[in-house]
Amino acid sequence: MRILLTNDDGIKGAGIWSLANALKVHGHEVTLAAPFNQQSGMSHALTFTREIEYKKFDNPDFEAWTFDGTPTDCVKIYLEGMSNKKFDALISGINDGANLATDVLYSGTVGAALEGFIHAIPSLAVSRDKDSVIPFNIAAEATADYLEKILAVMHEPFLHNLNFPKKFRADKIEFMSTRLGQRDYINAFTSRTDDEGRAYFKIGGMIYDPDASEGTDIHATRNGFVSVTPLHSDTANHEEIIALRKIFRG
Secondary structure, three states, rough: OOEEEOOOOOOOOHHHHHHHHHHOOOOOOEEEEEEEOOOOOOOOOOOOOOOOOEEEEEEEEEOOEEEEHHHHHHHHHHHHOOOOOOOOOOEEEEEEOOHHHHHHOOOOHHHHHHHHHOOOOOOEEEEOOOOOOOOOHHHHHHHHHHHHHHHHOOOOOEEEEEEEEEOOOOOOOEEEEOOOOEEEEEEEEEEOOOOOOEEEEOOOOOOEEEEEOOEHHHHHHOOOOEEEEEEEEOOOHHHHHHHHHHHHOO
């Protein structure tokens, strides 16, 4: 298979190279298109206000390109502006940090995978808990296996969000189909003023999960499973569309 890799941790991120090496061992043709540096929290952002520098990344084993832009920039520019290749799959990751629950709306990892899905390419967003004891190479091998198995049975483009837990609950790797939980942060903003009187905010805070119930991605990863949440580009509320039609008819 021909697979495009990207991420939001940057071209030097350990996760993307673990994936590249695992996929190469499986016999796949791998191309990398990733940001110059860290681009977390960029969601599905595109850069319109300036030119985007790009350059070849020196690696003897893979075609690799890096861009001074967002993860979505990397995917969109490579697919539409640089290559006529047809890809069988796109993988974004492996991100060093979970992308669970409503955090998928902020995630550059998920945003890049969404761009692949929009281009009708089967796409995975893959993340690993920041405190995980699971090595990147183990997560990468499991991801390569998952991709091959799912492509054998699914024949339409898909977008799956995978999250590896802090540790597996059993000796074998177990995947679980999940829905998104709900995640928020307590004391998310801290402020300071520097010596010259300039004021700043920094985003952070402690995780608070209003919905981590059974069936959610949060619950699955807490219990040692790799959560798999199918996502979609259609964010319309279809039940409310029907309700509004009734209202508009009077």
